[in-house]
Amino acid sequence: MKLFNLAACITAASLLAACGSDSDNFVASPAQQNLIDTNADIAYATYTDSVETAIDLKAALAAFKLAPTDITLQAAKTAWLVSREPYGQSEVYRFRESPIEEVEGDLNAWPLGEALIDYVATNDTDFTADQVGVTANSAGINDADNGIVDGSIVTQNIIGTTQVVINDALLATTASAADEHDVIAGYHAIEFLLWGQDLNTSTQTTTNGTDRDDAVNTTSTGGQRPLTDFVSATANDTADRRHQFLEVAVDKLISDLEQVQTAWIEGVADNYRAQFTTITSETDFNQKFTEILNGMGTLSEGELAGERMQIAFASNSQEDEHSCFSDNTHRDIWLDAEGVSNSFYGSYAGYDSTLNGTDDVTTNAVDGYGIDDYLKEVGLDSLAASAKDAFDLTETNYTEIDTLARAGSPFDVQIMAANRTAQSPIAKTIISLEAQARAIQDIADELNLGDVVEDGASECETTTPDVAC
Amino acid sequence: MKYLALQKPSLARFSAVLLNAILGLLVGCSEHSPAEHIAPAYQSSEALPGGATSASPKPFVSFQLPAANLARELKSDFYAGQALAKQPWVKAPTITTARDGLGPIYNARTCLSCHIKGGKGFISDTDQVPLLGTLIRLSKPGVITEEFTQAGIIPHPVYGDQIQGQSISLAHQLRHSQKPGTLQHDVAPEAYVYIQWQQHAFTYPDQHQVQLRQPSLEFRNLGYGPLGDDTLVSIRVAPAIHGMGLLELIPQQDIDLLADENDQDGNGISGRVNQVWDVEKQTMAPGRFGLKANKPTLAMTVAGAFAGDVGISNSLFPQQPCTKAQSKCLAALNGNDAGGFELPDHLLDLVVNFNRNLAPLKRSHFKSEKIMQGREMFYALACNQCHTPSFKTGESQSFPHLAGQTIWPYTDLLLHDMGDKLADNRPDFLASGNEWRTPPLWGVGVQHQVNGSRALLHDGRARTIEEAILWHGGEAENSKAKFIELAKKDRETLIFFVKSL
Numbered sequence: 001m002k003l004f005n006l007a008a009c010i011t012a013a014s015l016l017a018a019c020g021s022d023s024d025n026f027v028a029s030p031a032q033q034n035l036i037d038t039n040a041d042i043a044y045a046t047y048t049d050s051v052e053t054a055i056d057l058k059a060a061l062a063a064f065k066l067a068p069t070d071i072t073l074q075a076a077k078t079a080w081l082v083s084r085e086p087y088g089q090s091e092v093y094r095f096r097e098s099p100i101e102e103v104e105g106d107l108n109a110w111p112l113g114e115a116l117i118d119y120v121a122t123n124d125t126d127f128t129a130d131q132v133g134v135t136a137n138s139a140g141i142n143d144a145d146n147g148i149v150d151g152s153i154v155t156q157n158i159i160g161t162t163q164v165v166i167n168d169a170l171l172a173t174t175a176s177a178a179d180e181h182d183v184i185a186g187y188h189a190i191e192f193l194l195w196g197q198d199l200n201t202s203t204q205t206t207t208n209g210t211d212r213d214d215a216v217n218t219t220s221t222g223g224q225r226p227l228t229d230f231v232s233a234t235a236n237d238t239a240d241r242r243h244q245f246l247e248v249a250v251d252k253l254i255s256d257l258e259q260v261q262t263a264w265i266e267g268v269a270d271n272y273r274a275q276f277t278t279i280t281s282e283t284d285f286n287q288k289f290t291e292i293l294n295g296m297g298t299l300s301e302g303e304l305a306g307e308r309m310q311i312a313f314a315s316n317s318q319e320d321e322h323s324c325f326s327d328n329t330h331r332d333i334w335l336d337a338e339g340v341s342n343s344f345y346g347s348y349a350g351y352d353s354t355l356n357g358t359d360d361v362t363t364n365a366v367d368g369y370g371i372d373d374y375l376k377e378v379g380l381d382s383l384a385a386s387a388k389d390a391f392d393l394t395e396t397n398y399t400e401i402d403t404l405a406r407a408g409s410p411f412d413v414q415i416m417a418a419n420r421t422a423q424s425p426i427a428k429t430i431i432s433l434e435a436q437a438r439a440i441q442d443i444a445d446e447l448n449l450g451d452v453v454e455d456g457a458s459e460c461e462t463t464t465p466d467v468a469c
Numbered sequence: 470m471k472y473l474a475l476q477k478p479s480l481a482r483f484s485a486v487l488l489n490a491i492l493g494l495l496v497g498c499s500e501h502s503p504a505e506h507i508a509p510a511y512q513s514s515e516a517l518p519g520g521a522t523s524a525s526p527k528p529f530v531s532f533q534l535p536a537a538n539l540a541r542e543l544k545s546d547f548y549a550g551q552a553l554a555k556q557p558w559v560k561a562p563t564i565t566t567a568r569d570g571l572g573p574i575y576n577a578r579t580c581l582s583c584h585i586k587g588g589k590g591f592i593s594d595t596d597q598v599p600l601l602g603t604l605i606r607l608s609k610p611g612v613i614t615e616e617f618t619q620a621g622i623i624p625h626p627v628y629g630d631q632i633q634g635q636s637i638s639l640a641h642q643l644r645h646s647q648k649p650g651t652l653q654h655d656v657a658p659e660a661y662v663y664i665q666w667q668q669h670a671f672t673y674p675d676q677h678q679v680q681l682r683q684p685s686l687e688f689r690n691l692g693y694g695p696l697g698d699d700t701l702v703s704i705r706v707a708p709a710i711h712g713m714g715l716l717e718l719i720p721q722q723d724i725d726l727l728a729d730e731n732d733q734d735g736n737g738i739s740g741r742v743n744q745v746w747d748v749e750k751q752t753m754a755p756g757r758f759g760l761k762a763n764k765p766t767l768a769m770t771v772a773g774a775f776a777g778d779v780g781i782s783n784s785l786f787p788q789q790p791c792t793k794a795q796s797k798c799l800a801a802l803n804g805n806d807a808g809g810f811e812l813p814d815h816l817l818d819l820v821v822n823f824n825r826n827l828a829p830l831k832r833s834h835f836k837s838e839k840i841m842q843g844r845e846m847f848y849a850l851a852c853n854q855c856h857t858p859s860f861k862t863g864e865s866q867s868f869p870h871l872a873g874q875t876i877w878p879y880t881d882l883l884l885h886d887m888g889d890k891l892a893d894n895r896p897d898f899l900a901s902g903n904e905w906r907t908p909p910l911w912g913v914g915v916q917h918q919v920n921g922s923r924a925l926l927h928d929g930r931a932r933t934i935e936e937a938i939l940w941h942g943g944e945a946e947n948s949k950a951k952f953i954e955l956a957k958k959d960r961e962t963l964i965f966f967v968k969s970l
Contacts, residue, residue, distance in 0.1 A: 097529065111568045113559040116642060120562055156639035156655060163651050164643060173645035183557060290528040306548020307555070311819070314549065430545060438541075449527075 028279035031377045038346040038368030045364040047261040049086030057083045058250045065243040068230040085351035088335025096295035099263035099272045103256040109183040118159040159241045166244040171252045195325035196225025222327035290449045296340045301437035304336045305430045330405035341391045346370025390439040394432040400425035508848035518911040519829030520874030526830045530918040532587030532711035536828045538870045550823025554580040560637040561804035570804025570811030572780040573656040574633035583707035588919035590707030592929035599661035604705040605632040619746040621898035627693045627794040632659045657692030703893035704928035714825030714871045717767045718862035727881045738944045740883030745898045757882045760927045761897040762906040771821045783812040829911045834969045843966025850948045855907045857881040879910035888942020914968030934964050
């Protein structure tokens with residue numbers, strides 16, 4: 001059992017102990033039930049689309065292995081980008097001890113331990129000042145001697161070390177071993193193998209290695225892993241091993257996503273959804289509503305504005321972007337933010353399979369009962385309106401990041417020193433996400449959800465002060 | 470006087486005793502009037518252990534929350550620091566250059582993988598898995614020569630001052646999936662350390678029994694030769710890290726006032742201040758952080774953990790975690806930037822400030838009849854003599870939201886002899902092998918709700934507050950003896966109060 005689950009169980013158990021007395025015969029109001037049900041419906045829909053797009057990715061990878069060409073490589077990359085579209089919208093469920101926590105470390109963990117997976121290529125001058133030894137550490141493409149740098153030091157990676165068998169056990173035992181290893185599984189492992197490192201392209205003049213902004217790719221493309229990396233001459237050569245790795249990585253991705261999807265499916269007794277949608281008391285509803293708001297607020301402010309954007313934007317950390325190999329970070333931002341507003345409006349519009357910015361696959365779309373509906377029903381129209389304003393402003397700002405990226409300035413270019421101004425859409429998005437988080441907090445405050453009772457008595461102590469809670 | 474408790478009658482008397490001592494007017498203090506052990510009147514601030522920084526424990530109990538009064542414009546920096554504490558450091562080189570440089574040998578890839586959700590770490594209950602996150606401190610016995618005055622210990626000549634049980638080598642990283650012998654280490658982990666617990670029963674006068682356990686270690690796969698029989702070894706479970714910015718702002722003079730190195734007041738308790746090396750000021754300074762109070766500042770605590778535990782070099786600790794005897798470790802490629810560090814100062818500052826702003830939690834229960842009874846006992850048994858309930862934090866230009874707060878951490882931040890049974894026998898600067906710094910008690914009752922950890926005391930031997938109390942000895946012997954004599958119901962009432970903190 002993972003720690004988070006343990007904590008969740010303990011929390012749940014203590015809540016049960018504290019609040020069990022009024023759970024008999026409680027019937028939630030339609031508004032309460034609709035709110036919780038819709039939140040579960042959206043979770044199920046986004047994870048279902050995530051599973052389906054991951055299965056499409058598996059098919060594209062299989063076709064690529066069968067006939068590695070520029071066209072099949074591009075098709076695999078497109079399938080990866082599409083698979084991110086529904087998954088990104090599900091991330092709002094990560095910050096509330098829901099089923100995704102069990103597998104998230106294997107699915108989407110970052111940063112990737114890329115040097116453990118495959119060679120790390122550089123040219124001869126870039127990074128020399130910024131990154132001591134990076135050139136010497138390059139294992140070389142398809143390098144038979146596996147990157148022996150001097151007589152004694154061997155640079156080891158999985159692809160280049162042929163005695164390492166690449167199978168499901170490799171990822172299952174390594175990826176799930178808590179803190180004992182670098183991240184080698186999930187979306188970003190597949191991304192790294194397809195794109196490679198996002199360095200200077202061959203079309204660009206080699207820089208003198210002193211300026212980090214120049215040394216990374218400042219064009220509109222992501223990494224440029226050559227097709228030859230995937231053209232196998234003999235069984236178990238490095239190209240073959242890359243295909244092997246992609247196969248086991250996508251299989252694990254699908255299986256992890258299916259595990260989460262199953263936990264949210266309707267009509268299964270005792271799964272997470274059944275537990276989540278069974279409201280046992282007013283307190284229980286408040287707890288669940290608080291968890292929803294907490295997840296929305298945490299993703300808005302702490303995770304997205306803080307951990308994913310602020311540190312990259314403010315700390316001169318040029319490569320500190322989420323999808324750094326594919327230059328798809330602008331979509332990560334959009335989709336994370338969209339997931340939060342999905343929870344607010346109680347709707348999920350599906351996902352974008354053509355990558356043009358419009359959701360066209362609507363098979364599993366949800367149009368349900370949102371937090372906005374609930375607020376209006378309980379007479380808090382102005383609170384709903386001001387929250388809507390905050391969400392609208394965030395949308396305007398992240399759309400601007402996306403538009404710039406599509407026009408040739410991806411996230412890593414937008415955070416370059418020259419572009420790091422208060423007028424940057426990234427700066428504006430950070431600020432509006434923080435304002436959005438405050439709007440979410442205001443909802444919790446107004447509904448009296450988010451704080452402890454300060455009069456000295458908890459729910460359980462009020463009636464039986466001497467019973468341990 | 471900033472030390473709040475001085476305003477209370479019982480401790481005013483205590484300070485008068487101190488004053489007598491200072492003046493050399495020694496008086497016989499062996500008899501204590503009962504008044505000294507009577508709890509002061511309840512103060513409303515006790516509900517908020519971190520003052521205005523106290524965060525809500527709803528919906529999830531966590532020690533990873535920002536101070537409730539942290540300015541909005543500082544929030545994004547808080548989360549940026551959290552990112553550096555939370556996201557894994559990776560083997561160099563990578564394109565995420567700001568995140569590489571792990572190891573070459575290390576204990577953990579992230580700060581928060583041991584301080585899970587800001588809470589206490591774990592220790593294995595069995596000898597089936599190696600202790601990876603748990604720190605094993607090492608040193609050699611003897612008189613500290615000039616060479617090691619800044620270290621405060623004599624490090625092991627090959628292994629240094631701690632066992633790093635992990636390394637970046639493929640053989641270590643993939644050991645769960647590969648047959649043994651398939652891969653050779655380039656840089657070997659220092660050891661896989663296994664723990665065994667010896668159980669024994671403690672029996673109260675009322676015949677109630679409690680199972681206690683104490684650890685012994687087995688070092689397997691030693692990567693760099695034998696440890697040597699005379700090596701001193703100490704197990705450390707990662708402590709909780711909330712409220713550190715408040716503890717940092719307790720004026721040193723208020724701590725000094727509580728010290729009573731030679732027990733001149735004759736109460737059997739002789740707290741003292743450790744004197745340790747301050748790497749920033751390049752001088753000796755009072756220590757207050759760490760299980761033996763061997764770090765003077767929060768910045769050194771965080772930077773030291775980065776360098777030693779994660780293998781991330783920084784300006785305070787610029788070395789890789791390798792000794793001169795570990796040549797492959799030294800030769801491995803690092804993730805240094807142009808300034809020569811894997812973690813430059815502006816990023817280190819973000820993490821230190823993240824830690825500084827981690828909030829203590831509001832108490833959920835604080836004034837019920839049972840808690841107030843337990844509170845009376847806490848003072849009656851003189852627990853408060855070391856677990857000093859309250860301070861007022863000093864001024865701060867840089868962190869005004871942490872300044873001037875009335876806080877309730879329940880520690881005096883002093884070293885105390887805790888008896889032979891709890892001793893690690895490993896001195897650290899002035900701290901003897903028997904001495905430990907009083908740990909704060911705020912949040913101890915919800916520790917397991919934070920992340921599931923029930924480990925208490927330095928090595929996690931205690932699994933309950935009751936067990937932890939029963940391990941108290943030395944200066945706490947009298948208090949423990951009184952606890953043992955209490956009726957079971959009263960013991961539970963005292964523990965109920967401690968849990969509520």
